[in-house]
Amino acid sequence: MSSAALYGYCGAILVGLGLYGVIARPEILRKILAFNVLGTGVFLLFGVFARRGAEAGLRADPVPQALVITGIVVAFSATALAVALLIRLNKDTGEVVIASDDSAESGKQRVRQ
């Protein structure tokens, strides 16, 4: 196994882990964090494609690298906006979780201000 393939599998698992966090953690802040982990998994796959595309004296294909740099910045913008929305939601309703109505009832204590 080459090191590119190793990180490829690593990226695949990171996507799975991040997706699990987005679905299975009810707290919105943790969902945002998990979304970032998911994103890094996708970026890592891009990095693997860049590394495999090393040719012409370059040690990695520059195009996927540039795409990842753009991606990291856009992911940060989305995170900052999501965090601002969360804080506003919390200020207005006191909520910090997203859960469907029945699961929230089974989970008891809902805090409202």
Place this chain on the structure above:
Amino acid sequence: MTLAFACEIVLAGLLLAIATWTITARTAFAAIAVFMVYGLLLSIVWVTLSSVDVALTEAAIGGGVTSMVLLGAASALRGSKGAVASLSLPFKITAGMLCALVAAALATVVFFLPDVAPTLAPVAKENLAASALGNPVAAVLFVFRALDTLLEKVVLLLALVGVWSLSSDRAWGGVPELRLYKSPSPILVFLAQILPPIGIIVGIYMFWAGASQPGGAFQGGTVLAAMWLLTMMARLQDVPSTNAPWLRLLLVVGPMAFLAAGLAGFYFADSFLAYPPSIAKPLIIVVEATLTVSIGVTLALLVAGPPEKVPQQ
């Protein structure tokens, strides 16, 4: 198996363990602290993948500034805990299986990747001389795919507009409240006095070196933003009012310069975002310099959050 590959296996294992910890940690603060370590480890992975530009961006933005925004949110939400509606076990198992399936599908794709990887590296290398830049990644960002980069600056600005519009009507145009430290400790004040002169030089150098070596406007802008935030958090400098004309000007000057250079391309080089070869390099450097400033200011204000204090008249 070589020693280097053994190290890479350990690194990948550590990365996965830390990612699992980030997802499963009990408190939000612990999860974010672990996420910072994750960002740094990930940038080491990027170095081993020979993508140093990405490594710098990941360390600065992915790990650094993102963690800062999340920490600010965690401290703002600290009072309102409880409400942890834990999801049922069957739901978690189903979700886990679904995610394992997605990961397995992606891993299969990685396994069956073609032996000869498609690549644009030769084309990029061939046209590198024409781009007047020595760093192929910077050439892709500012010359070959300049439209992506221009739009991404606009995304940053739109995100800031979105964040600002979440302020209450009364506080619109007011001063953002940095949530991290209400009262700065002496150590923070000391660091905020010592670090900025060094940090500002490092930030400018990163932008300047970005033309021919790893680095660039983003990484440099992030370091500048960090220095500004540091002095604001230590209360050595006031957080500016978001309706200040100079602030609004700094926010848009980079994208406007980029757009102006792009439109000038129609006239001088018959295509949008084409640069006339004789002045390509100085033009790119000027655009990049203004972008560095705009990116720094935008990132710092995204971290500072929506305006909360009523504007002073």
